[in-house]
Amino acid sequence: MKMILLRKFRVLLLMVFLIACSMHIMIDLLPKLERHGGGGGGGCSCSHAPSEEPRSWGAKQQGWPNKHTLRILQDFSSEPGSNGSSHSLEKLPAAPGDGAQAARGLEPQRRRQFIQDAAVTKHAPARGSRLSALFDHPLYRRSLPPLTDEDTLFNVNTDIRFDPKAAEDQFSLDPAGELTADSYPNWLRFHIGINRYELYSRHNPVTDALLKDLVVQRITSVAMKSGGTQLKLIMTFQNYGQALFKPMKQTREQETPPDFFYFSDFERHNAEIAAFHLDRILDFRRVPPVAGRLVNMTKEIRDMTRDKKLWRTFFISPANNVCFYGECSYYCSTEHALCGKPDQIEGSLAAFLPDLALAKRKTWRNPWRRSYHKRKKAEWEVDPDYCEEVKQTPPYDSGTRLLDIMDMTIFDFLMGNMDRHHYETFEKFGNETFVIHLDNGRGFGKHSHDELSILVPLIQCCRVKKSTHLRLQLLAKEEYKLSTMMAESLVRDRLAPILIQPHLDALDRRLRQVLKVVSDCVEKEGYSYVVEDDLEDHRGTDPAHSGPRRR
Numbered sequence: 001m002k003m004i005l006l007r008k009f010r011v012l013l014l015m016v017f018l019i020a021c022s023m024h025i026m027i028d029l030l031p032k033l034e035r036h037g038g039g040g041g042g043g044c045s046c047s048h049a050p051s052e053e054p055r056s057w058g059a060k061q062q063g064w065p066n067k068h069t070l071r072i073l074q075d076f077s078s079e080p081g082s083n084g085s086s087h088s089l090e091k092l093p094a095a096p097g098d099g100a101q102a103a104r105g106l107e108p109q110r111r112r113q114f115i116q117d118a119a120v121t122k123h124a125p126a127r128g129s130r131l132s133a134l135f136d137h138p139l140y141r142r143s144l145p146p147l148t149d150e151d152t153l154f155n156v157n158t159d160i161r162f163d164p165k166a167a168e169d170q171f172s173l174d175p176a177g178e179l180t181a182d183s184y185p186n187w188l189r190f191h192i193g194i195n196r197y198e199l200y201s202r203h204n205p206v207t208d209a210l211l212k213d214l215v216v217q218r219i220t221s222v223a224m225k226s227g228g229t230q231l232k233l234i235m236t237f238q239n240y241g242q243a244l245f246k247p248m249k250q251t252r253e254q255e256t257p258p259d260f261f262y263f264s265d266f267e268r269h270n271a272e273i274a275a276f277h278l279d280r281i282l283d284f285r286r287v288p289p290v291a292g293r294l295v296n297m298t299k300e301i302r303d304m305t306r307d308k309k310l311w312r313t314f315f316i317s318p319a320n321n322v323c324f325y326g327e328c329s330y331y332c333s334t335e336h337a338l339c340g341k342p343d344q345i346e347g348s349l350a351a352f353l354p355d356l357a358l359a360k361r362k363t364w365r366n367p368w369r370r371s372y373h374k375r376k377k378a379e380w381e382v383d384p385d386y387c388e389e390v391k392q393t394p395p396y397d398s399g400t401r402l403l404d405i406m407d408m409t410i411f412d413f414l415m416g417n418m419d420r421h422h423y424e425t426f427e428k429f430g431n432e433t434f435v436i437h438l439d440n441g442r443g444f445g446k447h448s449h450d451e452l453s454i455l456v457p458l459i460q461c462c463r464v465k466k467s468t469h470l471r472l473q474l475l476a477k478e479e480y481k482l483s484t485m486m487a488e489s490l491v492r493d494r495l496a497p498i499l500i501q502p503h504l505d506a507l508d509r510r511l512r513q514v515l516k517v518v519s520d521c522v523e524k525e526g527y528s529y530v531v532e533d534d535l536e537d538h539r540g541t542d543p544a545h546s547g548p549r550r551r
Contacts, residue, residue: 131281131488134480135202139471140283142535144197153194153359153426156181186210187241190289191354196429198285199436207289214243214291214349215494222305224326230267230441231326231338233301233310235349245295246272246441247338248346249331252500256445263372263419264330267441269348270498275415275440276350277489277498278507281482283471284407286437290350292495297322297343313337346495353436360427361436367396367405368457369421380456387460395431403465403532404435406458410468413454414482414510415443447502450510455517462521466533469518476511483508 134140149155181192186209193200200207217237225232225244233245249266256265269292276290295301301324302314314324315337322343325332338345353359367390371378380386396402412420419442423435458464475482483504490498521530 129488130480131485134281134474134485137474137480139467139474140202142467144195144201147195151196151429153354153428154192156192185239185241186213187239187351190351191359194354194359194426196433198434199288200285202283202285210289210351211291213237213239213241214289214351215293217241219295219300219304222301222310223307224310224328229263229329231328231332232267233326242352243349244352245293246348246350247295249338252497255448261374263370265419265442265445266331268444269346269441270495271415271417271441271444272348272350273493273495273498274486274490274503275411275417275437275443277486277493278414279411279437281475281485281489282407282411282468284411284434284437286434287440288351288353288436288438290348292493292498293347293349294344294495295347297324297340297345348441361424362427363422363424364435365422366420367393368409370418372421380460381453384460387457391461399431400465400534401431401435402461403463403534406461406464407468408435408437409455409457410464410472410514411437412443413451413514414507415440416446416449416451416454416506416510417443418451418454444499444503447500447506450506450513452513455514458514458517459521462525462530464518464521464531466531466535469531472511472515472518476508476515481508482511 145151181189184192186206189206190200190210193204193206217239219235220238221236222245223234225234230249231247233247234242235245236242246267246269248269250268252270272290273292276287279285279287297314302311302322305311310324310326313326313332314322315334317323317337317339319339320342321339323337323339325334325337353361368380369378371381383389390396391402396405408420408423412418417440419439424438425431425433425435474480475485486499486507487504490496518530
């Protein structure tokens with residue numbers, strides 16, 4: 001009897017095992033079944049023609065590679081230290097033509113154009129471009145000190161050569177390369193132009209050329225960005241450049257719900273775009289170039305990705321739209337899926353910074369970092385003399401780092417960005433360099449509320465650069481009104497209008513509040529204490545070596 005029961009038990013185990021194996025096989029075959037069965041009448045009104053079979057994991061022309069790594073050039077994640085870096089690039093098949101996509105996207109583009117015209121008419125310059133006039137102002141024409149090899153991130157003659165043949169397999173630095181720097185792709189020319197003082201120069205045509213590349217370059221590969229709280233995609237282009245894609249999660253008119261904590265707010269694609277333009281208008285030039293793009297979710301994401309985890313999250317909604325949600329900490333579920341219309345989705349594309357293997361960056365904890373807790377407060381929120389402690393702590397006890405934090409504070413307040421927990425600098429330049437303004441997606445969330453706690457560093461320290469103060473005063477004048485400058489700059493983006501009028505009005509209102517804080521500081525501490533003169537001749541005293549003033 002015991003033997004019979006044992007045999008039955010073994011047979012039962014074998015059946016369970018066979019059923020499990022069958023289920024796994026069926027799951028792997030699902031993409032193939034979808035490809036062969038997708039030609040029926042129902043389903044998605046996607047961009048590919050009914051006779052055209054969308055690519056799938058089983059397709060021969062896009063088989064799973066033995067070794068697939070991406071040259072991840074930039075960590076835009078919310079978690080410091082999550083930088084992943086590799087130098088291998090895999091050449092992927094070309095995407096089909098976009099004729100049907102352009103036809104279907106025509107009506108939304110027309111509607112956006114009508115809104116755009118209405119929004120910009122109020123700010124249209126009477127004669128010529130006010131933005132060009134701003135950039136021609138003496139405050140925007142100051143030259144940099146003479147640059148040495150120690151002041152440039154790369155020495156183009158010895159450090160870097162771009163070989164497109166080698167780039168098909170991996171990105172390489174080829175000292176024997178025959179191409180000149182002028183023939184390099186724009187993303188590489190952008191990298192070469194980075195120096196101790198700026199990410200890009202004021203009037204370098206490469207910046208605008210790179211912005212155009214982000215919009216028109218064919219996408220050849222897509223992968224999910226590791227780390228961070230919300231979904232971000234790494235997109236590789238046919239010229240081997242890469243960018244970080246943040247998809248649209250909110251409409252222009254939506255505000256952050258009042259019950260949301262700052263650390264659970266959505267990351268907005270239009271905030272990333274607007275942050276780049278604001279940073280350039282303020283003459284900081286510390287945000288990598290960002291452009292808006294209308295992406296075909298079927299041809300440019302689903303068919304271009306080799307990430308099975310991402311591929312399997314695609315589905316067709318009840319409204320017959322293509323949707324996906326990927327994998328991340330927040331908002332990556334069917335309930336928070338990203339859906340196209342029917343398969344077109346807006347997003348921001350931020351150009352990558354150089355690979356960490358080529359140009360290491362140091363991550364710093366923001367001294368005025370928030371607690372990221374529902375009940376606890378950070379030390380700076382309860383100690384009014386907190387800045388005095390910061391001033392005695394390296395690297396804020398010398399150089400321009402404290403003043404750069406004040407610039408970042410003003411930048412964040414104008415946007416309403418409360419999510420500045422860390423910042424980065426290029427390791428090569430030590431402490432005598434600018435801070436990079438990365439990850440600005442949580443800005444421009446509320447135009448009806450000004451978060452004064454963002455200004456606490458400026459209120460406590462009462463320090464600002466003279467150049468920053470003068471530019472803020474200039475942008476407060478009617479002739480160079482900040483909202484007017486932003487409207488004219490943003491209208492050039494493919495997804496314009498980027499900000500609705502209330503957000504533009506909020507910029508002017510917040511700028512007045514910043515100037516009021518500086519005015520109060522000057523009245524209390526004196527102009528010479530509050531305003532650091534950084535406009536002196538570069539041949540004179542280097543402000544990078546002067547320590548912060550103390551009361």
